[in-house]
Amino acid sequence: MSKTVLIVEDEKDIVELLKYNLQKEGFNVLVAHNGKDALDKAKKIPNLILLDVMIPEPDGLEVTRRLKKDKETSHIPIILLTAKSTELDEVVGLELGADDYITKPVSIPRLLARIKKVIRNKENPTEKNSTIILDGVVIDSTNYKVLIDKKEIFFPRKEFQLLLYLAENKGRVIKRDSILSAIWGDGVVVLDRTIDVHIRKIREKLGKYADLIQTIKGVGYRIEY
Amino acid sequence: MSKTVLIVEDEKDIVELLKYNLQKEGFNVLVAHNGKDALDKAKKIPNLILLDVMIPEPDGLEVTRRLKKDKETSHIPIILLTAKSTELDEVVGLELGADDYITKPVSIPRLLARIKKVIRNKENPTEKNSTIILDGVVIDSTNYKVLIDKKEIFFPRKEFQLLLYLAENKGRVIKRDSILSAIWGDGVVVLDRTIDVHIRKIREKLGKYADLIQTIKGVGYRIEY
DNA sequence: TCCTTTCTTCAGAATTTATTCAATATTTGT
DNA sequence: ACAAATATTGAATAAATTCTGAAGAAAGGA
Numbered sequence A, B: 001m002s003k004t005v006l007i008v009e010d011e012k013d014i015v016e017l018l019k020y021n022l023q024k025e026g027f028n029v030l031v032a033h034n035g036k037d038a039l040d041k042a043k044k045i046p047n048l049i050l051l052d053v054m055i056p057e058p059d060g061l062e063v064t065r066r067l068k069k070d071k072e073t074s075h076i077p078i079i080l081l082t083a084k085s086t087e088l089d090e091v092v093g094l095e096l097g098a099d100d101y102i103t104k105p106v107s108i109p110r111l112l113a114r115i116k117k118v119i120r121n122k123e124n125p126t127e128k129n130s131t132i133i134l135d136g137v138v139i140d141s142t143n144y145k146v147l148i149d150k151k152e153i154f155f156p157r158k159e160f161q162l163l164l165y166l167a168e169n170k171g172r173v174i175k176r177d178s179i180l181s182a183i184w185g186d187g188v189v190v191l192d193r194t195i196d197v198h199i200r201k202i203r204e205k206l207g208k209y210a211d212l213i214q215t216i217k218g219v220g221y222r223i224e225y
Numbered sequence C: 001t002c003c004t005t006t007c008t009t010c011a012g013a014a015t016t017t018a019t020t021c022a023a024t025a026t027t028t029g030t
Numbered sequence D: 001a002c003a004a005a006t007a008t009t010g011a012a013t014a015a016a017t018t019c020t021g022a023a024g025a026a027a028g029g030a
Helices: A012-024 A035-042 A060-069 A087-094 A108-127 A157-168 A176-184 A192-212 B012-024 B035-042 B060-069 B087-095 B108-123 B157-168 B176-184 B192-212
Strands: A004-008 A028-032 A048-052 A078-082 A100-103 A131-134 A137-140 A145-148 A151-153 A213-216 A220-223 B004-008 B028-032 B048-052 B078-082 B100-103 B131-134 B137-140 B145-148 B151-153 B213-216 B220-223
Touching: A004 A012, A004 A035, A012 A028, A012 A108, A028 A035, A035 A048, A035 A060, A048 A060, A060 A078, A131 A157, A137 A157, A137 A192, A145 A192, A157 A176, A157 A192, A157 A220, A176 A192, A176 A220, A192 A213, B004 B012, B004 B035, B012 B028, B012 B108, B028 B035, B035 B048, B035 B060, B048 B060, B048 B108, B060 B078, B078 B108, B131 B157, B137 B157, B137 B192, B145 B192, B157 B176, B157 B192, B157 B220, B176 B192, B176 B220, B192 B213
Parallel strands: A004 A028, A004 A048, A048 A078, A078 A100, B004 B028, B004 B048, B048 B078, B078 B100
Antiparallel strands: A131 A137, A137 A145, A145 A151, A213 A220, B131 B137, B137 B145, B145 B151, B213 B220
């Protein structure tokens, strides 16, 4: 699936240069020549916005501010382009949440590298198949994160492991034995009740999704498909 | 802000001559007399290294190779100095990643001109753009600088590396293992507590941004998005 | 060399997480 | 419906992990 980059830049030559190179790299390219245009095109939710600070109408800083304020667009990574490195202070002072910051002129390969990096960074949490989605519950195993209704809820290690293990085997009933050897290993001895207690804590955290975890008496637990 | 040049040369007379002239031009000068010394001093991250090929211990070519291999020093421009000007040397030297190549003897004004040119080239187009912004904290990795609320705060090397590493991976939890192998390398052994202590120092310096770094017990640390 | 800075180790305090316990509730099989 | 088995719950206890202040090493500079 090809990624879309929105270029916001008023100098036509630069636009062409960037467009050409990005397309060559397999990106889908959108272009805006001024701030207003940029805000419009941003509604298409590109994977990244390459934004020149010095553009007409609302300038790049203002555009960034508005994009970050709007919930629909606030997650889109932004790379700011600016001519002078002294403008950095300004950017910082405004605390506007750009993801990267590049001073012109910059070499194309370097720019491409940074674009890819920013996109990769943004993607990891969601895109990878290390993420399991169960209704409104998102389990991100590489980042030790659980989102419940888009809100991050902290799970201590054992609880996280247990939830993840059940989720990885959703649809299947997991015997208590299996849980013990999967989470605790075969060497460790813990009481059977320990599992219950962790299950309870997990359910508490899951809130309205608590009954995602079903108990099969005499056997174990499972998460529904 | 004055630039630092590291002179690597074993002949004392030449060192003095270069040192005198560079200082007169406003450069800050470091000196190393052999390869080992050079690699050490390079950790100070000078703005340029003037490197004689014919030095004791690891020779100039080897030093170049190592400097280019190490992520910390690979960006430092190197001017190689050599007595012979055979083509072979030239090819080899430049292939190693040296930025310029000068045969002795060379006139001082000419040498100064090349030094300035190399520094200028390195500074303008490419550098300065690997800046990570986290709220009011700006991490400038090419210049080894951290700004907190626009004020520069000095971070010793390990602390800087650690902060940068977490920042480069913001949003994701970095396991202690990964921290150890990324910052200390796989050969070195340091206690786990060492990480904590560095984290603490970083947090102290971050002041009101201290909780940018979250600890995930039993796993590691992370910087929030 | 001596002095300063940075890095690492140490050990007790503080905190968080994991486990056990015991009383209660639920399910299962007869 | 009743006993037996199994799970849930709230609270207490134990274990683990990290934080902290301070001290010892190591590295670098004067």
